[in-house]
Amino acid sequence: MSTPTSSKTAEPLIFELGQEGRANRYLEEGKALDAFLPEAVVRKDLPLPDNSELDVVRHYTRLSHRTFGIDLGFYPLGSCTMKYNPRVNDAIVAKREFAQLHPFVPDALAQGALQIMYELERSLSSLFGMAAFSLNPSAGAHAELGALLIAKKYFKERGETRRDKVIVPDTAHGTNPASASMCGFKVVSLPSNERGRVGVSEIRSVLGPDTAVCMMTNPNTLGLFEDEIAQIAAAVHEAGGLMYYDGANANAIMGYTRPGDMGFDLMHLNTHKTFTIPHGGGGAGHGPLGVAAHLVDYLPVPVIAAAARANGESGSAASDRLTFKLDFDRPKSIGPLRSFWSNFAHVARALAYLYANGEEGLKRVSQLAVLNANYLRVKVAEFLDTPYPEICRHEFVASAQELKKEHGVRALDIAKALLDHGYMAPTMYFPLIVPECLMVEPTETESKETLDKFVEALHQIVEEAKTNPQALLEAPVTTVVGRVDETRAARQPDLRWRAPQ
Amino acid sequence: MYAPHTQRDIDEMLAAVGVESLDALLAVPEEIALKAKLDVVPALPEYQIARRFERFAEKNAGVGYRSFLGAGSYSHYAPPAIAALAMRGEFLTAYTPYQAEVSQGYLQAIYEWQTYICLLTGMELANASVYDGATALAEAAIMALGATGRNKILVSRAIHPNYRAVLRTYCDGLDVAVDEVPVTENGATDLSALADAVGGKGYAAVALQSPNFFGCVDTLTKDAQAAISSSGTVPVAVVAEALSLAALEPPAAWGAQIVAGEAQSFGVAQAYGGPYAGFIASTKEHMRRIPGRLVGKTVDNAERTAYVLTLQAREQHIRRERATSNICTNQAHCALIATIYLALMGKSGLRDAASLNLARSRELASAVANVDGVTLKFPTPFFNEFVADVGRPAAEVLESLAELGILGGVDLGRFYPEFASCILMTATELTTTADINALAAALDGALNVHAHI
Numbered sequence: 045m046s047t048p049t050s051s052k053t054a055e056p057l058i059f060e061l062g063q064e065g066r067a068n069r070y071l072e073e074g075k076a077l078d079a080f081l082p083e084a085v086v087r088k089d090l091p092l093p094d095n096s097e098l099d100v101v102r103h104y105t106r107l108s109h110r111t112f113g114i115d116l117g118f119y120p121l122g123s124c125t126m127k128y129n130p131r132v133n134d135a136i137v138a139k140r141e142f143a144q145l146h147p148f149v150p151d152a153l154a155q156g157a158l159q160i161m162y163e164l165e166r167s168l169s170s171l172f173g174m175a176a177f178s179l180n181p182s183a184g185a186h187a188e189l190g191a192l193l194i195a196k197k198y199f200k201e202r203g204e205t206r207r208d209k210v211i212v213p214d215t216a217h218g219t220n221p222a223s224a225s226m227c228g229f230k231v232v233s234l235p236s237n238e239r240g241r242v243g244v245s246e247i248r249s250v251l252g253p254d255t256a257v258c259m260m261t262n263p264n265t266l267g268l269f270e271d272e273i274a275q276i277a278a279a280v281h282e283a284g285g286l287m288y289y290d291g292a293n294a295n296a297i298m299g300y301t302r303p304g305d306m307g308f309d310l311m312h313l314n315t316h317k318t319f320t321i322p323h324g325g326g327g328a329g330h331g332p333l334g335v336a337a338h339l340v341d342y343l344p345v346p347v348i349a350a351a352a353r354a355n356g357e358s359g360s361a362a363s364d365r366l367t368f369k370l371d372f373d374r375p376k377s378i379g380p381l382r383s384f385w386s387n388f389a390h391v392a393r394a395l396a397y398l399y400a401n402g403e404e405g406l407k408r409v410s411q412l413a414v415l416n417a418n419y420l421r422v423k424v425a426e427f428l429d430t431p432y433p434e435i436c437r438h439e440f441v442a443s444a445q446e447l448k449k450e451h452g453v454r455a456l457d458i459a460k461a462l463l464d465h466g467y468m469a470p471t472m473y474f475p476l477i478v479p480e481c482l483m484v485e486p487t488e489t490e491s492k493e494t495l496d497k498f499v500e501a502l503h504q505i506v507e508e509a510k511t512n513p514q515a516l517l518e519a520p521v522t523t524v525v526g527r528v529d530e531t532r533a534a535r536q537p538d539l540r541w542r543a544p545q
Numbered sequence: 546m547y548a549p550h551t552q553r554d555i556d557e558m559l560a561a562v563g564v565e566s567l568d569a570l571l572a573v574p575e576e577i578a579l580k581a582k583l584d585v586v587p588a589l590p591e592y593q594i595a596r597r598f599e600r601f602a603e604k605n606a607g608v609g610y611r612s613f614l615g616a617g618s619y620s621h622y623a624p625p626a627i628a629a630l631a632m633r634g635e636f637l638t639a640y641t642p643y644q645a646e647v648s649q650g651y652l653q654a655i656y657e658w659q660t661y662i663c664l665l666t667g668m669e670l671a672n673a674s675v676y677d678g679a680t681a682l683a684e685a686a687i688m689a690l691g692a693t694g695r696n697k698i699l700v701s702r703a704i705h706p707n708y709r710a711v712l713r714t715y716c717d718g719l720d721v722a723v724d725e726v727p728v729t730e731n732g733a734t735d736l737s738a739l740a741d742a743v744g745g746k747g748y749a750a751v752a753l754q755s756p757n758f759f760g761c762v763d764t765l766t767k768d769a770q771a772a773i774s775s776s777g778t779v780p781v782a783v784v785a786e787a788l789s790l791a792a793l794e795p796p797a798a799w800g801a802q803i804v805a806g807e808a809q810s811f812g813v814a815q816a817y818g819g820p821y822a823g824f825i826a827s828t829k830e831h832m833r834r835i836p837g838r839l840v841g842k843t844v845d846n847a848e849r850t851a852y853v854l855t856l857q858a859r860e861q862h863i864r865r866e867r868a869t870s871n872i873c874t875n876q877a878h879c880a881l882i883a884t885i886y887l888a889l890m891g892k893s894g895l896r897d898a899a900s901l902n903l904a905r906s907r908e909l910a911s912a913v914a915n916v917d918g919v920t921l922k923f924p925t926p927f928f929n930e931f932v933a934d935v936g937r938p939a940a941e942v943l944e945s946l947a948e949l950g951i952l953g954g955v956d957l958g959r960f961y962p963e964f965a966s967c968i969l970m971t972a973t974e975l976t977t978t979a980d981i982n983a984l985a986a987a988l989d990g991a992l993n994v995h996a997h998i
Contacts, residue, residue: 054850055650058657058888067893070624071974074900077792080907081926085762087794091664094891097626104885108635110650111642115634121643128547129638132591137816138628141602146614147818148955150947153607157817160601163586170584182676182820183874185861193718222861222871226687227718231866274576301573302581316874320547324878325651326641326673326838328820344714361586379714383617383679383707383807384818392598395586399597402588405546411567412548412555418570419558435562435570463647468640474862491549492558518846523646525845530645533843533855537832539670540660 052524055106059541062095091543110524111325112468118494120420122439122471122483123217123265125295125317127413130400133320133393142392147384151369157388158368162348164332164395166363171406172294172311173304174334179386180344184292186381187312187331188223188259193378194310194335194342195257195286196227201376204284207256211285213242215265215475217292229256236477240266240432244275255285262289262306263296265475265483267417267436277307286310286339294318295487296414296437299407309336319394330390345377346370346385412488413438416495420486423499427506431478439485441478442470448480453509453516455480460527461508461519465501546588611980612952613909615930615971616758617678617705617785618821621898622975623812624889631882641838641874645853646845652852655840655877658884665790666782666804667797668826673838674876675823678785678807679711682752684870685805685825686712688834689750689779690721691869697722699748699778701734703757705785706960724748732761732923732932740772748776752805754783755793758960759969760906760930761923762793770800779803779831787811787883789928792899803827812886813879822879833859836870838877901974902929905981909972912985918992922967930971932957932964935992939968945991951984 077086095103113119119126137143145157161179168177181187192210199207210224213234221231232250237243242260258280262270270276277287289303289311295318303311315321316329323329335343349371350363370385401409414437421430421440429443444455459469459482471483486495509516520526550558555567564570572578589597612620631637635650642648642655655673662671675681686698698716700709702725709723716723726739734753743751751773757763765773765780773780782796784806796804808822809815827835833856841855861868890898906929913919913933922932935942939956946953958965972981 052849055653057653057660058884059660062891065893067891067897068624068889070622070890070894071897071901074897075904077896077900077903080900080903081762081792085764085793085926087790087792090791090892090896092661092887092892092895094893095888097624097889100885100888101626101630103888104630104654105633107650107654108630108633110648110653111635111639112644112647113635113638115638119638119640121640124640126638126640130547132594134632134637136595136598139598139602141605141608143814143816144608144620145605145817146607146612146620146815146952147618148614148616149605149607149610149612149817149952153610153947153952154605154817156601156604159604160598167585170581173581182680182876183872185871185873186676186680189715189718189871193714196718217873218860218862218865218868219871219873221866222864222868225866225868226715226871228720269573271574274574296571297573299579299583300571301577301579305577305579305581307577314874322637322878323640323874324637325639325648325655325881326877327874328676328876328879329874330820378717380707380710381680381714382711382819383677383705383821386817387819388817389814389820392601396594396598398586399589399594400591401546403583403585405588406585408546408548411571412550414570415550415555415558415562415567418562418564422562435564437571459644460646463644468647469644488548488550492554520646524649525646525847525849525851527846528645528851528853529843529845530853530855533841533853534858537670537839537856538842539832539839539855540656540663 057541058103059093061099061103062093064094066094066096068097117466118490118498119468120470120484120486121468122485123292125485125487127320127487128489129320129322133396136396137389137392155368158348159363160392160395161386162350162368163363164391165348167398168332171298172334173302174311175337176335176340176343178333178343178347179391180381181331181333182382182387183327183329184312184314184331185219185223187333188219189226190333190344190381191288191310191312192223192227192229192257194339197342197378198339199256206254209254210256211250211258213260214477216259216261217290220259220290240268241270242276244272244279247276247279251279251283255283257286257288259288259290261293263293263437266432266441267439268432269437273306292317293438296410298410309339315390315394319397321390321393328387330387341376342378344381345374345379346372409488416486416488416490420484420495424502427503439483442482443478444480444482447509451509451513453513455482457516457519458482458505461505461516463520464522467498467501607952610950610952611983613954613970613984614952616955616969618815619786619810619973620815620975621788621810621973623886626889627812627882627885630885636881642854645851649852652840654881654884656842656852658880659840661884661887662824662826666826667795668804669829670832671824671826672835673840674880675825675837675872676876677821677823679708681805681823681825682708682783683712683715684836685781685803686750688803688831691834692779692831693749693777695747695749697724697748699724699726699742699751701726701753703728703734703759703763704752704754704783705758708783731925732759733763733925736766736769740769743773743776743778746776748778750779750781752781752783754785756786756789756928759923759932760927761925764799781805786928788899788902791895792903792928803831808883811883813882820876820879822876822883834869837872837875898974905974905976906930906972909970909981912981913988916985916988916992919988929973930969932967933970934967936966939966942991946987949987951987953984
């Protein structure tokens with residue numbers, strides 16, 4: 045089968061194209077730079093290529109043909125929530141009044157932007173049971189860092205500087221321990237029990253006067269709901285610690301429970317997962333950071349402050365009767381986490397998505413995301429081992445351990461074979477506790493037909509693993525390149541083009 | 546709602562799973578089940594969502610004003626071809642390119658971005674992006690802490706105040722002190738104070754921004770470079786206005802080992818502050834400490850050229866608590882936009898843009914300097930922004946300009962109490978002579994025409 049990314053003709057680098065002086069006339073011709081600057085500071089050489097617009101358009105269009113996105117096909121990448129990215133959101137943020145708004149425009153002249161931020165902040169706080177959110181962090185890991193800085197400052201101000209341990213289950217995303225160590229915390233890794241969960245008795249065994257924060261993902265990365273979460277939170281609180289909710293998997297819970305109801309004090313969301321912000325090939329993301337009431341004062345600056353309108357101007361929504369400002373005067377704040385206030389374009393996209401759903405729609409999103417995952421799970425379980433055969437949430441894990449033992453076919457080989465069938469591969473080898481793990485998250489925007497075809501393809505691959513394993517070891521064969529030599533890339537790093545000597 | 550399920554689909558799927566209802570699938574223990582009534586914005590049909598955002602857009606009146614705002618976010622021309630290419634669904638809706646075989650296009654684009662950043666800064670390698678200029682500085686500081694084993698950072702007070710604030714936020718977490726070098730009356734970093742400070746050999750890094758927050762070219766002299774070198778401190782350059790790299794000597798030429806920068810100027814929308822495109826570039830010796838993704842060139846199983854994410858042993862998903870940084874999602878799409886901008890503009894277009902920024906900002910400077918009561922604060926050469934002293938509280942002057950539809954610049958008093966009568970003004974290739982004349986006239990009106998007493 046041919047995929048949309050199947051042209052085997054290599055595309056040269058932009059630096060290997062063009063001719064000096066082949067300029068596009070976007071601007072007037074400028075005078076020589078030394079007309080304006082002393083000779084000593086003027087740059088002598090600018091070794092960049094000149095290309096015609098047509099050649100640039102063809103080059104990046106061809107590169108797009110060698111790139112797989114949700115728009116090309118099913119993208120079941122576990123823990124990444126690769127759902128459809130609605131185009132209306134992009135149209136909205138392309139508007140001049142948003143795209144060209146400078147961050148230092150006075151508050152009175154940026155009320156629309158501030159109202160968007162306010163509406164998103166209030167909606168998220170309600171939806172997840174937090175007292176307030178900061179829209180400052182640029183991604184989930186960035187929000188984790190912010191949250192742990194809040195925890196550190198909170199304990200310091202209470203004189204509890206002994207609290208230097210952060211508890212992280214072994215199913216946690218890698219960002220959790222990395223963020224903890226960026227705040228000087230020591231990481232205590234907590235093994236999951238035979239149910240694939242953290243139990244309250246396991247938590248108690250690591251709690252103590254040095255406990256600062258317990259970071260949990262719920263549902264966890266096995267796709268399982270941590271059903272003892274209320275007892276875990278109570279135990280952590282009893283020990284004087286704080287509970288942190290990693291919201292990467294928030295697509296599974298909307299309308300049924302909230303991190304605030306579960307007992308979490310801090311949390312983040314990835315709007316580039318749950319709220320349809322396009323991932324853009326690895327960002328930009330957006331990681332709102334939520335806190336319970338006792339931690340609001342520590343949020344990064346600025347926060348959005350609202351007051352009633354003096355002149356009585358009004359509109360359809362309650363927020364239309366308010367006036368907004370960026371509040372920097374927050375003495376207990378941990379400080380800012382980024383150059384400017386937020387990834388505003390993503391804030392606007394996320395709010396547009398909330399408007400497309402409303403409360404009932406968001407509940408429906410979680411219902412159908414969980415339905416799709418369970419449907420796939422039972423279908424896949426007919427021919428591939430699923431180590432936790434029970435109701436899952438938005439994702440589930442399968443294991444190729446048997447296939448590896450019997451036929452020498454690993455999770456990696458299955459993943460690569462899926463590429464030949466026109467699918468993105470699931471997340472591989474994560475969580476670390478499942479051998480030969482494939483972690484599958486379909487999201488709610490995929491139809492039953494798409495899931496059925498995917499199951500068919502995966503089934504065919506598993507059969508092939510038994511009958512003709514060698515073929516899978518060579519996959520993918522339809523893509524523009526075959527398996528890539530990662531070892532060579534790491535041993536002889538070539539991280540940039542250099543002009544031929 | 547963007548889910549395609551019919552009721553029949555739902556019934557068949559529930560039957561296949563063997564549960565009665567959707568509620569049964571999503572049930573949680575009673576004590577944590579949602580009971581509160583939520584307060585989320587209401588559901589609207591798509592055309593009404595567009596109308597709601599039209600209304601928000603109308604309230605951003607500042608976009609229609611004549612603007613002289615810069616200070617880390619710049620209004621430059623972005624050819625429409627950028628959006629036509631970058632918004633292609635293949636790029637926009639891809640995840641981080643973990644599966645190299647179906648991500649060659651994006652990986653190659655990032656390899657091109659890394660190369661562009663190296664060519665512009667004079668560094669030997671660059672990463673696939675970080676969140677923005679401020680976090681780039683913080684991550685560069687962390688690289689230097691690791692490289693030196695020291696626990697103090699020295700920064701020029703002429704570095705963007707927001708960048709310094711973010712650096713302090715990060716350093717608080719690591720119990721690392723951040724000290725500041727003062728600024729001379731010329732608006733540049735006091736290099737003799739800097740040399741004295743690094744002489745104590747306690748600093749992991751010393752950071753300078755050029756052009757600095759006041760717009761002034763602010764680089765290390767040979768003497769300062771020698772002092773830094775003998776102290777074992779890592780010199781870090783900050784670039785907040787990336788277009789200046791087309792006009793000014795690259796940071797490598799004045800001794801930087803790490804460059805932390807912001808590439809918003811390269812076609813990325815100002816968008817009220819984000820998303821932008823931070824970058825980190827460095828000399829080879831810091832390769833294994835650089836944070837975030839790196840794309841490397843290699844071959845596939847048939848010896849064909851191929852690109853792949855590499856040196857991942859540094860990263861959080863492999864190393865967990867021993868990673869060099871926690872960054873996972875970065876700013877790939879903004880980096881792609883910047884790459885396409887650089888390809889379209891080319892050497893000729895960038896030189897023209899840089900030259901026009903120099904020309905228009907000088908036109909602006911002489912126009913405002915001609916207004917009675919306004920003086921240019923610093924004599925140091927600048928790129929496209931400079932400080933004007935208006936002799937009375939800048940905040941009040943800016944407010945009266947805003948009443949005339951002009952955003953005259955950034956009130957420096959907001960960040961530097963001693964410069965409360967100063968405005969940071971910016972002109973780019975998009976600033977017109979009419980804009981400049983309007984600002985000069987309005988300034989004259991604000992400063993020199995006295996209303997009835």
